[in-house]
Amino acid sequence: MKKIAIVYWSGTGNTEAMAKEIFEACKDKSDPQLIFSDNFKKEMIDDFDRIAFGCPAMGDEQLEEISFEPMFESCEEKLKGKEIALFGSYSWNDGQWMRDWEERVNKDQALLIYEPVIAYDYPDENVLSLCKNLAEALCR
Numbered sequence: 696m697k698k699i700a701i702v703y704w705s706g707t708g709n710t711e712a713m714a715k716e717i718f719e720a721c722k723d724k725s726d727p728q729l730i731f732s733d734n735f736k737k738e739m740i741d742d743f744d745r746i747a748f749g750c751p752a753m754g755d756e757q758l759e760e761i762s763f764e765p766m767f768e769s770c771e772e773k774l775k776g777k778e779i780a781l782f783g784s785y786s787w788n789d790g791q792w793m794r795d796w797e798e799r800v801n802k803d804q805a806l807l808i809y810e811p812v813i814a815y816d817y818p819d820e821n822v823l824s825l826c827k828n829l830a831e832a833l834c835r
């Protein structure tokens with residue numbers, strides 16, 4: 696059974712709804728942990744087979760800067776060859792933050808196991824079903 700971490704930050708609950716959907720969909724097939732970004736450290740990376748990182752667009756097309764960005768930045772040195780997935784919500788622009796984030800993890804040589812899942816505001820049925828697909832890829 697794969698050990699999966701779903702590591703996220705969310706201010707108003709939209710990214711959290713995606714994280715919970717992924718977590719619930721993983722429960723039957725793997726051993727998932729839902730972890731708020733404050734509580735994740737780079738030392739924990741090796742404890743998991745796969746990690747889904749979730750963060751909304753904040754600042755100016757950036758990751759949330761107080762909790763998520765410092766945590767994620769510290770993890771990057773350990774992401775080479777690591778199987779990960781990305782997700783998050785946005786509402787002011789067109790999803791540029793996720794294109795930038797994807798480029799960043801590609802430079803880190805992380806292995807994206809599923810296309811980044813993005814939600815405009817609160818995730819609708821279509822996005823929630825993509826979250827389920829992402830969960831399936833995490834558990835495979």
Ligand SMILES: Cc1cc2nc3c(=O)[nH]c(=O)nc-3n(C[C@H](O)[C@H](O)[C@H](O)COP(=O)(O)O)c2cc1C
Nearest residue numbers: 705706707708709710751753754756785786787788
């Ligand atoms: C301080 C702040 C900065 C934001 N910056 C962006 C942005 O650069 N681009 C964007 O598309 N949305 C931006 N948003 C909108 C959020 O990404 C959007 O409301 C998202 O659904 C919040 O997700 P959450 O409920 O998981 O916190 C910003 C919101 C806040 C509060």
